[in-house]
Amino acid sequence: MLNQSFNGGIVIPNPHPVETVEIILAPLPDKVVLPLQQRIGDEASPCVKVGDKVLTGQVIAKTQDHFCVPIHATISGKVVSIDDQIIPHKSGLKSKCITIESDGKDQWEEHKGCGSDFLHCDQATMIEYIQSSGIVGLGGAGFPAHAKLEGIQDCHTLIVNGTECEPGIMCDDALMQHHPREVIRGVEILLHICGAQRAIIAVEDDKQEALNSLLMYCHNDRISIEQIPTKYTSGAEKLLVKALLDIEIPSGGFAIDTGVVCQNVATTKAIFDAVVDNKPLVSRIVTVTGSGVESPNNYEVRLGSSFEHIVSMSNPNTNQHAVRMGGMMMGVDVETTNTPICKITNCIFVNNLEERASTQECIRCGRCNQACPVDLLPQQLYWYAKSENTDKAMDYNLADCIECRCCDYVCPSHIPLAEYFSFAKALHRKTTEDQYRTDIARERFEFREYRLERNKRERAEMMAAKKEELKKKMANDKAQKDKIAAAMARVNKTKKASDDA
Ligand code: SF4
Ligand code: SF4
Structure with a gap:
């Protein structure tokens, strides 16, 4: 019996709504800047040097830290530097990055996974593909997906989080509308890995198109799709578990302590690509929005492209801007749009500068x-x-x-x-x-x-x-x-x- 509510939270309408939620394929950037320090764990060590030619999807840095994933080239071209560059962080800090200049060809390294008949693959092989493809939580946490899935015992429910983290972000809505088949197949892979009896895909009740798209491809009676009220912060893991299952996760505890595994919907699609094709994560969908752009939209963009690469496609006005990575509520301000897009960049808010109320x-x-x-x-x-x-x-x-x-x-x-x-x-x-x-x-x-x-x-x-x-x-x-x-x-x-x- 679903509960579908929690106390508190606030209803904030999307401040910059669009008529149709699209995904625009951003052109290949001239160069990408790929930080070696990931969200958690040790800094990765480069396995290429300046001057090397690389293919899209080739591993260019790795680490022995089990909680990390390898770093892949996101375009084909030449390594032009391995040095300190500005990274997406509110401190404006620099950190070691590999810069690749594009050859304009986007030539991929060969990759082969379990194939579309993936259920013959065992869990360990699937998890290995997920790690080697560099999959981390794309909802904002950046936690390596393989680490979350290893050694799971007694999981009764898988929750796939299709709620946008914050008002204004549309990337997961766009993904569900345009890639429903991959999402549903990704959920089946996750069910296979964690051994849960059922999966629930949570979608906010103002995302009817996303719901319809998923329903069209969902023919597995172990998977249900539930609408939950559009309320900030329904996407927070603990609140989602409470809303859907009426289970309280204890203070300091995790969903898995109560037999529940949660994955973001974009991570689920990336897991599908990793398991079926062993396809490395080289791009993601990013929303560009805010009062400083004329055309808010979603872009599928190569990781390591600059914020500017897609902000310029949304027609920024000529005012002075404050740029924020992530949502209007919990995002972080960044100093410049000359900052590389990373795996957790779900949204770029470009706002006209306003005086803060006293x-x-x-x-x-x-x-x-x-x-x-x-x-x-x-x-x-x-x-x-x-x-x-x-x-x-x-x-x-x-x-x-x-x-x-x-x-x-x-x-x-x-x-x-x-x-x-x-x-x-x-x-x-x-x-x-x-x-x-x-x-x-x-x-x-x-x-x-x-x-x-x-x-x-x-x-x-x-x-x-x-x-x-x-x-x-x-x-x-x-x-x-x-x-x-x-x-x-x-x-x-x-x-x-x-x-x-
Ligand atoms: S910031 Fe903390 S105290 Fe304030 S509403 Fe959120 S959880 Fe509650
Ligand atoms: S004034 Fe602000 S801090 Fe004080 S009770 Fe009201 S909402 Fe809370």
Whole structure:
């Protein structure tokens, strides 16, 4: 029995809707910039050098870290540099990247997977294809898909998340409308791998075309497609599990702890490509939207292309822009559109620069409490975060805050609540780590003191024992001497008596 609801959350209509949700195939870029540091794990080591010719799909960097995937060339051409370049991060930091200049031919390296009759393949082979094809979570998390699927036991339900993470993003809607067959076949592959009895594809109730497309290709009675209310943040894993199955994932826990595996719909399609063809992930669908572009749209674009490559296709106006990777709520601001698109770039928001409303005092209206989708009390948390009383904030479950900014959005005083919570979490982590370090240092000091004291005591006891032993020995020696003296005296006495006689 489906539950299909959770408390809180907010309804935010798409601020820049389009009439038809399309996917435009972006032209091949002149060059791609591919960062070696992935979302988690060690930096990959290049296995090509400057001047090498590469084919599309060829592995150009790898790592021994099991939680990482190899990095593939996303166009054919020549490696022109391996150096520090700006990466998509709010810090504007540079990181080591491989730059490939296109030869314009897009020549692919050969690849062959399980084929369309994939069910004869065992789970381990499928997972191997998923890792070698470089599949990570495309919904924004970037967690390697193979790591999520390995060693799964007791999985009863697979949830395929077709909800857009945030208002304005349309890439998953576009994917479901234009690639429904691959999505459904991808779900069958995932069912085979995780052994679940059933799969649910969750689609928001304002995406009727996506639902119709999926229904047309879904002929497997283990797969159902469920509509859920279009409400931010219904795409969050814990909330989706709650909404669909009425199962609470405990604080700090994961969906798999309750027998549920969740995968994003775009990741599911990429898994289909990986298992059937062993086709490396070299492109993704990205939404370009915002007040700064005239034609919001979705583009299938090669990874490593610059943001500018597709922003320019959406007709940006001439105003000054703020550029954001990801959604309007949880995305990160980036300094420049000369930033490479990576596997987690689901959306680029290009907004006209606007003045931020000034922050006022909290008027205790309680709207933030009603909006919180994970049932926290943001108003209360705010006071503790503001006064840096992070212990108290943790008592009020600050750790469960998913920083969705629903509370910010509804706050009439424009208080950046989620920023306070993010700061408070970092401060608590640091305080706890500092406290831990202090505790360790104190324990070390106390142990050293104890050790010195113990050594002193043991030495004193040893000296006392030696002294006692010496005393006993001296007493023994004296007794011996006395005995000898007495014997000598007796001998002398006997001798004298005999001499006198
Ligand atoms: S919504 Fe803003 S003003 Fe209202 S209680 Fe929450 S923090 Fe205070
Ligand atoms: S940012 Fe945190 S406290 Fe605010 S609504 Fe989201 S989960 Fe709740």
